[in-house]
Amino acid sequence: xxxxxxxxxxxxxxxxxxxxxxxxxxxxxxxxxxxxxxxxxxxxxxxxxxxxxxxxxxxxx
Numbered sequence: 628x629x630x631x632x633x634x635x636x637x638x639x640x641x642x643x644x645x646x647x648x649x650x651x652x653x654x655x656x657x658x659x660x661x662x663x664x665x666x667x668x669x670x671x672x673x674x675x676x677x678x679x680x681x682x683x684x685x686x687x688x
Contacts, residue, residue, distance in 0.1 A: 650671075
C-alpha cells in the first residue's frame with residue numbers, strides 16, 4: 628500500500644454553520660434576525676473560500 632504525499636484536505640463547513648448561528652443570534656439581539664442571517668452567510672462564505680484557498684495552496688507544495 629502506498630502513501631500519498633499530499634496532505635489531507637481541510638473543510639470549512641463548520642465555519643459556515645457557526646457563522647450562520649452567530650449572525651442570527653446577533654441579528655435577534657438587534658431586532659433583525661433575517662439581516663443577521665444574511666450577514667452570517669456572507670461571512671461564512673468568505674471564511675469557506677479562505678479555507679479552500681489555503682487548502683489549495685497547502686496541497687500544491
